[in-house]
Amino acid sequence: xxxxxxxxxxxxxxxxxxxxxxxxxxxxxxxxxxxxxxxxxxxxxxxxxxxxxxxxxxxxxxxxxxxxxxxxxxxxxxxxxxxxxxxxxxxxxxxxxxxxxxxxxxxxxxxxxxxxxxxxxxxxxxxxxxxxxxxxxxxxxxxxxxxxxxxxxxxxxxxxxx
Amino acid sequence: xxxxxxxxxxxxxxxxxxxxxxxxxxxxxxxxxxxxxxxxxxxxxxxxxxxxxxxxxxxxxxxxxxxxxxxxxxxxxxxxxxxxxxxxxxxxxxxxxxxxxxxxxxxxxxxxxxxxxxxxxxxxxxxxxxxxxxxxxxxxxxxxxxxxxxxxxxxxxxxxxxxxxxxxxxxxxxxxxxxxxxxxxxxxxxxxxxxxxxxxxxxxxxxxxxxxxxxxxxxxxxxxxxxxxxxxxxxxxxxxxxxxxxxxxxxxxxxxxxxxxxxxxxxxxxxxxxxxxxxxx
Numbered sequence: 001x002x003x004x005x006x007x008x009x010x011x012x013x014x015x016x017x018x019x020x021x022x023x024x025x026x027x028x029x030x031x032x033x034x035x036x037x038x039x040x041x042x043x044x045x046x047x048x049x050x051x052x053x054x055x056x057x058x059x060x061x062x063x064x065x066x067x068x069x070x071x072x073x074x075x076x077x078x079x080x081x082x083x084x085x086x087x088x089x090x091x092x093x094x095x096x097x098x099x100x101x102x103x104x105x106x107x108x109x110x111x112x113x114x115x116x117x118x119x120x121x122x123x124x125x126x127x128x129x130x131x132x133x134x135x136x137x138x139x140x141x142x143x144x145x146x147x148x149x150x151x152x153x154x155x156x157x158x159x160x161x162x
Numbered sequence: 163x164x165x166x167x168x169x170x171x172x173x174x175x176x177x178x179x180x181x182x183x184x185x186x187x188x189x190x191x192x193x194x195x196x197x198x199x200x201x202x203x204x205x206x207x208x209x210x211x212x213x214x215x216x217x218x219x220x221x222x223x224x225x226x227x228x229x230x231x232x233x234x235x236x237x238x239x240x241x242x243x244x245x246x247x248x249x250x251x252x253x254x255x256x257x258x259x260x261x262x263x264x265x266x267x268x269x270x271x272x273x274x275x276x277x278x279x280x281x282x283x284x285x286x287x288x289x290x291x292x293x294x295x296x297x298x299x300x301x302x303x304x305x306x307x308x309x310x311x312x313x314x315x316x317x318x319x320x321x322x323x324x325x326x327x328x329x330x331x332x333x334x335x336x337x338x339x340x341x342x343x344x345x346x347x348x349x350x351x352x353x354x355x356x357x358x359x360x361x362x363x364x365x366x367x368x369x370x371x372x373x374x375x376x377x378x379x380x381x382x383x384x385x386x387x388x389x390x391x392x393x394x395x396x397x398x399x400x401x402x403x404x405x406x407x408x409x410x411x412x413x414x415x416x417x418x419x420x421x422x423x424x425x426x427x428x429x430x431x432x433x434x435x436x437x438x439x440x441x442x443x
Binding site: 104 | 175176178203206207210211212213214215216218220223225226227228229230
């Protein structure tokens with residue numbers, strides 16, 4: 001991979017990776033660090049990574065960096081302030097379905113949340129998500145279904161509240 | 163029907179995530195429309211699908227970009243190329259001018275006096291109407307075969323004043339005179355009559371209009387000194403070389419035909435200047 005090709009990958013996928021990480025970790029600085037670390041590793045492995053699988057490789061690295069960051073975060077019991085534009089509890093009162101789903105998403109277990117984001121944001125297949133998260137396709141499918149049911153429940157509650 | 167109320171969830175989640183096999187899609191869609199409660203569940207699930215927020219962008223991409231090596235165009239190459247181009251142009255113009263200068267003067271080969279150019283006896287004037295031709299005088303100079311002279315043992319005191327001539331040469335000359343007593347080198351029919359022909363004792367001279375034509379004559383004719391002016395296209399160096407090659411081949415041919423010819427010299431004159439001397443020994 002040449003410098004030009006690497007820079008093209010930055011241009012094409014940096015936003016997607018950052019969006020995915022930020023949605024999960026809900027901290028801008030941490031998300032930026034993870035993106036930078038992911039691209040740094042990509043550059044170090046530039047001779048080994050297939051050009052057609054760079055995005056998948058980036059998300060795999062980013063995913064594992066994210067999981068590590070979330071574990072550390074839970075240990076320190078830090079309560080991060082969530083920027084308003086990324087969704088907050090106050091927005092659930094707006095009866096906006098989209099925002100209600102985002103709130104419900106935050107309540108999902110980390111793994112289900114990551115799977116939902118990989119599926120919805122990036123459009124990865126079960127197989128690709130399994131490759132990134134080291135899960136089987138069936139596990140991905142089951143976890144996704146459970147996540148959907150939980151999100152649906154939040155919507156039902158919203159409709160009842162209305 | 164494969165899909166029923168007991169197993170529809172597996173198909174529903176696949177259909178929701180666009181992972182359902184294409185051949186099962188029509189059947190599942192039919193199932194949905196025949197089961198309103200499941201269709202309502204599907205609509206709710208579909209609303210849980212997130213859309214990426216494109217407002218969220220990574221604003222520090224400059225931290226990720228790698229600097230590509232700048233393509234430095236070697237400017238000094240341009241300078242050298244320009245100098246080389248100018249020099250080439252000057253050389254070309256100079257060469258062209260030099261060639262034209264040599265061509266334009268209507269060279270008329272003039273016979274030189276024997277003191278300055280003793281071997282050239284006749285000269286054919288160059289045609290004046292061909293301005294693009296180089297007049298070249300070709301002199302084929304052949305000498306008779308010589309045997310290593312064996313000097314007689316003589317009393318130096320007795321022959322102090324007499325020139326010492328190798329015995330074999332004297333004998334050979336006498337022999338030749340006996341063998342061809344009346345042979346006087348005559349002008350070849352190929353020679354224009356206007357060209358004076360001056361035979362020489364040891365080096366007869368003959369002028370040939372075409373250098374590749376070798377007059378079949380005696381050994382004396384082969385011991386010839388030939389002078390001719392041959393028009394040649396001046397602008398073609400290749401033509402000059404071809405011409406010289408022909409002359410060289412001619413001298414070699416002469417040598418092969420006549421065993422007594424020991425050496426053949428090819429002299430090429432441009433104007434009065436000898437530019438080439440090939441010893442075809």
